[in-house]
Amino acid sequence: MVRTVSGQPGRIPGPESPASPAGPAGRHGPGRRDVPGARQRVAVFIRRRRLTPYALLLPSAIAIGLLLFWPTIQIAEFSLQNYGLPQVTGVAPTQWVGGANFSAILADPEFWLSLRISLIFAAVVVPLTLLTGTLVGLLLNRLGPKMAAFVSSAAMLAWATPAVSASVIFIWLSDPDGGVVDWALAKMPSWLGGGAHWAGFSWTNAPLPAYTLLTLLVVWQGFPFVAVSVLAGLKTIPAELHESARVDGGGAWRIFWRVTYPLLKPIFLVLLLLSIIWDFGVFTQAYLITGELGNRDEYNLGIYVYDRAFTMPPSYGIGSALALILTVILLIITIGYVRASVRQGAVQ
Amino acid sequence: MRLRSRAARRAGLNVLGVLVALVTLFPILWMVSTAFKPAREIYSLTPHLLPAHPTLGNFRSVIDGKVIGLPYWNFLKNSLFVTLSSVIASMVISLLAAIAVARFRFRLRTSYLIMLLIVQMLPQQAMVIALFLDFRSIGLLDNLAGLILVYTAFSIPVTIWMLRSFVAAVPREMEEAAAIDGAGPMRIFWRIMLPLVAPGLVATSVFAFIFAWNEFIFALTFLGTDTAKYTLPIYVTYFYGRGTVDWGSIMASSTLFTLPVLVFFLIVQRRMTNGLMAGAVKG
Numbered sequence: 001m002v003r004t005v006s007g008q009p010g011r012i013p014g015p016e017s018p019a020s021p022a023g024p025a026g027r028h029g030p031g032r033r034d035v036p037g038a039r040q041r042v043a044v045f046i047r048r049r050r051l052t053p054y055a056l057l058l059p060s061a062i063a064i065g066l067l068l069f070w071p072t073i074q075i076a077e078f079s080l081q082n083y084g085l086p087q088v089t090g091v092a093p094t095q096w097v098g099g100a101n102f103s104a105i106l107a108d109p110e111f112w113l114s115l116r117i118s119l120i121f122a123a124v125v126v127p128l129t130l131l132t133g134t135l136v137g138l139l140l141n142r143l144g145p146k147m148a149a150f151v152s153s154a155a156m157l158a159w160a161t162p163a164v165s166a167s168v169i170f171i172w173l174s175d176p177d178g179g180v181v182d183w184a185l186a187k188m189p190s191w192l193g194g195g196a197h198w199a200g201f202s203w204t205n206a207p208l209p210a211y212t213l214l215t216l217l218v219v220w221q222g223f224p225f226v227a228v229s230v231l232a233g234l235k236t237i238p239a240e241l242h243e244s245a246r247v248d249g250g251g252a253w254r255i256f257w258r259v260t261y262p263l264l265k266p267i268f269l270v271l272l273l274l275s276i277i278w279d280f281g282v283f284t285q286a287y288l289i290t291g292e293l294g295n296r297d298e299y300n301l302g303i304y305v306y307d308r309a310f311t312m313p314p315s316y317g318i319g320s321a322l323a324l325i326l327t328v329i330l331l332i333i334t335i336g337y338v339r340a341s342v343r344q345g346a347v348q
Numbered sequence: 349m350r351l352r353s354r355a356a357r358r359a360g361l362n363v364l365g366v367l368v369a370l371v372t373l374f375p376i377l378w379m380v381s382t383a384f385k386p387a388r389e390i391y392s393l394t395p396h397l398l399p400a401h402p403t404l405g406n407f408r409s410v411i412d413g414k415v416i417g418l419p420y421w422n423f424l425k426n427s428l429f430v431t432l433s434s435v436i437a438s439m440v441i442s443l444l445a446a447i448a449v450a451r452f453r454f455r456l457r458t459s460y461l462i463m464l465l466i467v468q469m470l471p472q473q474a475m476v477i478a479l480f481l482d483f484r485s486i487g488l489l490d491n492l493a494g495l496i497l498v499y500t501a502f503s504i505p506v507t508i509w510m511l512r513s514f515v516a517a518v519p520r521e522m523e524e525a526a527a528i529d530g531a532g533p534m535r536i537f538w539r540i541m542l543p544l545v546a547p548g549l550v551a552t553s554v555f556a557f558i559f560a561w562n563e564f565i566f567a568l569t570f571l572g573t574d575t576a577k578y579t580l581p582i583y584v585t586y587f588y589g590r591g592t593v594d595w596g597s598i599m600a601s602s603t604l605f606t607l608p609v610l611v612f613f614l615i616v617q618r619r620m621t622n623g624l625m626a627g628a629v630k631g
Contacts, residue, residue, distance in 0.1 A: 056448035057460065059441045060504050067501035068467045071478035078478065088481075136368055139361065147365050153614065154369035157376060160613045162562035164581040165606040168588055169375045172382065172595050178391040180378065220375065281471050284564040288585065302473050309477045310569065316477055323474030334469040338462055 072327065078320035085313045101321035110296060111322070114304035118280050121211060121300060126275045128219050130268070133226020138256075140227060141234040152231070155224035163221070167288035170217045174203040204291055207298045214289050218279060226271050233267040234260070266344045273337040277330055301326055379606070382599040383407065390596055406600035415597060416586055418576060420604060423583040427605075430492050430579055431560040434499035438556045439549055442504045446511035447541070451520075464505040472502070476569050483570060490574040495567060499560040506559075507552045514548025515541070554616050561609050580605040 079101055086092035105111050136155065140148045158166075174181045182201050188194020203209040237260065245255045261268070281302035290298040293307050305326055309319020377397070382390055383406050385399040413419040449457055479498060480489070488494030518541060526536050564581045571577045578586065584605050587598045 050454065053448040053452035053454045053457070056444040056452075060445040060508060061460075063441060063497075063501040063504060064463075064467060067479065067498060068470060068475065068505075071475045071482070072470065074478040074482070075474060078481075088484075139364060139368065142361050143365050144358075144362075147362055151365045151369045153617065154372050156617070157610050157613070158372050160558055160610055161376060161606055162564075162581060162609065164562070164564050164584050165379070165602045166375070168584060168598055168602050169379045171588075172599065173375060173378060175593075175595070178395065178595070180395045183393075183395055220372070224372075277469050281473065283473050287564075288588070302471065305471075306473045306476070306565075310480075316481060319477050323471070323477055326471050327474045330469050330471055331466070334466055337469070338465050341465060342462070 075320045075323050078316055079324045081317050083316040101317050114299045114301045118301040122280045125215050125218050125279045129222040129275055133223040134230050136227035137230030140231045158220055159224040163284040167285045174213055176200045176202045210290050210298055217285055233264045237263050269340045276333050379599050380603050383603045406596035410597050410600045423578055423580050427580040430495045433496045434560045435553050435556045437500040438503045438507050439553055442507040442511050445508045446515045450512045450515035468505045472565050480569050489570050490577055494570055498566050503556040503559050507556055510552045514545050518544045
């Protein structure tokens, strides 16, 4: 709010414009004299041209340019080529094939199946994650500080658990021989859906059970982030607002929709878009739970991309075309995310 | 009357909180408990939460490397090397960039920030195709240096964003006062910026650490044939992928892979808040 008088750090008088150009160190030996002089000339050049921020950004720009931008451009390029095993080994030349990869993909029922699986999965998992996370966030807000710290630490441990470990644990929990899930379901009374028929039930052999397991896994790992973000948002709402709403006779349900939700709407929008981006193409968990590669009727779009590119015989052209489709779908959602972030003032 | 109902409600909320924590922790507890169970108990018809006769046998066979032919330490070393190198690299690179976007106003600033938001969302299973082909042509496959490069580049869009707010929180007046006292930009950086941003660096490095430690798809693709180069995530799935499924070994290896990152996360989480609060009081 209060602006300082000397707002520009570059204008401060100091050793940045020293009166003695080389300093005493420069006079010791004849050969050393040029080194600090040259370095200083570069420094002066950078400062005069106001290049300091660009110099500071340079390392990150190079890393992102080489390892994120360049591969994206290459994928676009490969998607229009017949890039496969003969081209890698040099038996046959790489040729431009126009849109042939894309028309092959659009004619492939496996592509449409994987797209449908990804869409349905995101449509189920994203609301479940947001609902669970919001409920836990509301709970954390009502707990005492110590209890809240304990519960949020426990939840964040699920978030920090590596995807590989989490997948392996869930596969073991639901294992037909010795898994605790089938045992518990078999013990449960039949009016809760339990019963002896659950003993030895295999969760990973068919698409629907496998994706049920995957849903539980992704919600388990995803809700803590939502809960902690919602909690951070709730802390910014003044307590008087809730108090006065309660005095006016609003129930918890009414207060949530009339007071809390409108105020947290920007946070929910960002969480919604992030969850869609993360869950639509989920790879590691889906890859392990559906039994690595091979069960083609259980592929989501992320696994289908990987399988088409790398499974022998590799087809980097088709794989790149699929990767481009996945990237474009995610970028469309990302534009919404960026706009929501900018509207919230994140890019100040 | 009213007081009692409030106390009852508080107790109810606490019970609910404990329940949420237990349900969330259950899979992790089950992993650790299974790792300590002898085979007889693992495949028992009535599973118990805690092992009746705890054994270190699963850990011993994993650490000795009976199945994979190499001891656990080999893979721990690989994972630590890759993770620590990429965390250090991404911290240095993103601190420089964070200072640029938090302390300077320049023409491309907003575009750069928005670009960082967008590239965070590029799907890894798309990028891995092009990077695999690039790395093959320059000999970075089956090479841990290749993973370090990728992990650094993929974490910096996030870490710049995180560090940016920590740099912005350092009071500008302190830097200006030091400049008036005759400190140069390098001195201001080492004496003022770095100590005050240190808690932020720790918080940010946790995210870079978790990303690199847990990463699966690049490691899976780049470390194809050379078992000795595997990082821990690939090592764990190696046990899982061998026809005969030995859940004792899998849970033991998964525990040895997971617990370090969880313990690290818990320690740093507490220190992080302490550091942040100490910084706030001093500043």
